[in-house]
């Protein structure tokens with residue numbers, strides 16, 4: 001073996017920047033002493049060319065694939081993940097989202113004002129996301145500059161973090177310090193650059209003056225923005241009819257106040273009018289698609305084919321704490337399920353692209369992460385895979401990563417299946433409560449349990465940063 005080279009050998013999935021997935025049942029990923037990829041491909045082809053010695057190259061603990069990235073997740077909600085909508089009751093006024101925020105989410109975020117608690121929450125978040133093979137993304141912290149600084153310090157560079165703007169329809173203890181905002185953003189931007197994201201909570205909780213102040217700060221410091229958009233029907237109605245009757249649409253609020261011009265990551269984008277899709281497509285905005293959250297909160301189903309046809313970049317994200325798990329495999333499975341009956345583009349290969357290549361591009365990390373190509377980081381995860389070694393990319397993703405069969409997936413295309421018919425009603429009208437939601441929630445929770453704790457090792461630029469045997 002050539003001096004300075006290192007390699008890992010095993011079944012290897014490589015989602016490609018240009019689309020599609022390469023797969024080698026017996027593959028090898030070769031890196032150099034600087035933690036950069038030298039070559040990727042079939043063992044039989046690369047071993048003789050690079051002088052790789054079978055005895056000296058370790059076998060992976062399972063499927064090898066690029067590390068995962070989550071472009072929409074809430075750090076302070078990590079302690080309450082899966083309990084986001086706990087004890088909300090049937091059909092709350094204003095819908096499940098707004099009721100859950102008030103009852104469960106805001107108190108959890110308020111606790112992060114204390115630095116010791118914030119450090120503890122961030123440390124748990126980092127350990128848990130790594131155990132899910134997630135090494136970066138775009139996260140929301142809280143309205144507290146101190147807690148945001150703690151998150152930016154404790155999390156590694158592939159993580160961007162948002163200082164949250166919020167000044168209405170939220171508790172007194174959880175409001176942005178507006179007089180101190182410019183100074184807070186300047187200090188964080190000076191120390192962390194574009195890893196700081198100016199974060200508009202959503203149009204319900206941020207008024208136009210505060211949003212415009214955020215936009216001005218993003219422009220001054222060269223930062224991007226993130227927010228939520230068109231998640232639930234009741235929320236959309238509140239924004240369009242009560243809070244901003246002159247803005248035309250929910251998206252119109254963000255367009256008018258300048259947020260759409262700040263490369264925003266827009267979470268959810270479910271209940272979109274055609275003009276909203278056009279407005280987003282005309283900018284550098286991208287969409288965080290969160291099927292687990294959208295299912296468990298009864299929000300609806302994002303119009304995937306419309307978003308794709310408009311050419312809007314999008315990635316799969318957990319939206320923890322609305323999801324019970326940081327596992328993006330659970331998110332991939334839910335993506336396949338909720339779109340099975342309505343989209344031909346929701347394939348296992350596409351699901352993998354949406355947690356690797358797509359978020360890497362969205363987050364400005366494509367020169368380092370997202371795919372395996374010479375010159376990029378020698379970074380990968382190993383995921384335990386039930387034997388035998390899968391023969392195709394589709395089998396490796398569906399059976400290996402998601403532990404689903406073709407029959408499991410086919411069930412979601414049968415209109416008389418209880419889950420598939422519940423998804424159809426979720427898509428048409430959203431779900432507030434009742435049997436449909438209970439059926440879907442039970443399925444999501446079973447999937448999460450099945451797919452968690454399957455990552456064996458996480459390697460970043462040549463260093464093992466997580467190993468299940470040491471966890």
Ligand SMILES: [Zn+2]
Pocket residue numbers: 072073074228267319
């Ligand atoms: Zn969210």
